[in-house]
Amino acid sequence: MEYSYPFSINWSTDEIIDVIAFFQTIEKAYEKGVKREEVLSKYRRLKEIVPSMAEEKTIFREFEEESGYVSYDIVKQTKTSQNGAIIKGISKRRR
Secondary structure (H helix, E strand, O other), X not given: OOOOOOOOOOOOHHHHHHHHHHHHHHHHHHHOOEXXXXXXXXXXXXXXXXXXXXXXXXXXXXXXXXXXXXXXHXXXXXXXXXXXXXXXXXXXXXX
């Protein structure tokens, strides 16, 4: 994949790594499917770094513009699924 991940210059190196790990989990959900608990764990860490809903929407939109992957759809599916479920996105990639 040839695109960049959204990040803030205000984040520490560890926070940037954790946000990238979240977006890599989103990619994995679209490409292969991923366990609900993995998405939930990465999303909870993202929310520690990005507690603002407005900022979350901004970085989700930036990631979608770069990658074609819709983070919101995966998070929504995760929140409504049972433990042990495999979260799989339906690719709408434009690339």
